[in-house]
Amino acid sequence: MSEPVLKVENLRKEFGGLVAVKDVSFEVGPGEFVGLIGPNGCGKSTTFNCISGLLQQTSGKVAVFGEDASEMRPDEIQNLGFTRTFQHTRLWRQMTVIENLLVPPRQQFQPQPLKAILWPFTRPAEEARLARAYEVLDQLEVPHMAHNLASELSGGQSKLVDIGRSMMGDPQLLLLDEPVAGVAGPLALKIFNNLRKIVDETGISVLIIEHNMDFILRQGVDRIVVMKEGEILMVGTPDEVRSNRAVIEAYLGAVGDESEEGGEEE
Numbered sequence: 001m002s003e004p005v006l007k008v009e010n011l012r013k014e015f016g017g018l019v020a021v022k023d024v025s026f027e028v029g030p031g032e033f034v035g036l037i038g039p040n041g042c043g044k045s046t047t048f049n050c051i052s053g054l055l056q057q058t059s060g061k062v063a064v065f066g067e068d069a070s071e072m073r074p075d076e077i078q079n080l081g082f083t084r085t086f087q088h089t090r091l092w093r094q095m096t097v098i099e100n101l102l103v104p105p106r107q108q109f110q111p112q113p114l115k116a117i118l119w120p121f122t123r124p125a126e127e128a129r130l131a132r133a134y135e136v137l138d139q140l141e142v143p144h145m146a147h148n149l150a151s152e153l154s155g156g157q158s159k160l161v162d163i164g165r166s167m168m169g170d171p172q173l174l175l176l177d178e179p180v181a182g183v184a185g186p187l188a189l190k191i192f193n194n195l196r197k198i199v200d201e202t203g204i205s206v207l208i209i210e211h212n213m214d215f216i217l218r219q220g221v222d223r224i225v226v227m228k229e230g231e232i233l234m235v236g237t238p239d240e241v242r243s244n245r246a247v248i249e250a251y252l253g254a255v256g257d258e259s260e261e262g263g264e265e266e
């Protein structure tokens with residue numbers, strides 16, 4: 001098997017007396033579309049924060065593209081070809097969609113901000129960035145939104161633009177934190193369909209957090225990592241997860257009729 005693009009080994013994160021992530025291990029392979037699922041508060045975002053270097057883990061190892069990223073800063077990890085989104089989207093409301101795509105993502109590395117202010121003329125690199133921004137909107141099938149103000153967008157459309165921003169740097173590994181939470185059914189399905197297509201066409205790897213089990217089981221992800229109370233309950237294909245007794249017991253009552261996230265519409 002080819003080398004994983006993300007390898008998490010015995011990752012542990014304690015907040016004082018609270019163990020939010022308990023010795024979690026899993027991998028994401030090249031060109032894989034993987035779901036990370038589990039109830040609210042089970043440690044999904046904390047896992048992302050440790051992987052992306054925003055939190056220092058208590059113990060354990062994270063390797064990105066085969067490099068030990070356990071002690072790296074967020075910008076160093078990003079430079080390996082990794083981007084993430086955050087659970088709570090914040091766009092520049094008074095800027096257009098295309099302008100939002102041209103702003104480097106929050107908490108991530110801006111190479112030469114002073115130079116950009118002192119030398120604001122269009123250069124070939126900036127033209128290429130603009131072309132890339134339009135290409136990203138095409139990939140997400142929303143080219144018509146380019147010149148809308150971010151303040152005019154629905155919550156779901158804002159999430160989509162946030163995903164677009166994360167794709168601007170051509171990452172090889174993309175981590176998305178609940179990109180469809182609160183997004184209406186048809187748009188949530190469209191987001192997953194587009195991500196599947198992007199993974200298949202470009203060969204990038206995507207790890208996506210979702211807390212609605214019923215929804216993720218139907219979205220064509222390759223594998224699902226199931227967390228519960230800081231631990232990994234199982235890792236498997238959607239079919240394996242669907243028929244796993246421990247998962248069924250943990251989610252009894254949730255599978256089959258949960259509709260709050262809007263995955264119910266076709």
Ligand SMILES: Nc1ncnc2c1ncn2[C@@H]1O[C@H](COP(=O)(O)OP(=O)(O)O)[C@@H](O)[C@H]1O
Nearest residue numbers: 015018020038039040041042043044045046047
């Ligand atoms: N910065 C923090 N300080 C203290 N506790 C935290 C912090 N971040 C998360 N937690 C706690 O860790 C647990 C896991 O949270 P989180 O990773 O956000 O869960 P999820 O993303 O699965 O909903 C929760 O009990 C949460 O309250």
Ligand SMILES: [Mg+2]
Nearest residue numbers: 044045046087
């Ligand atoms: Mg979370």
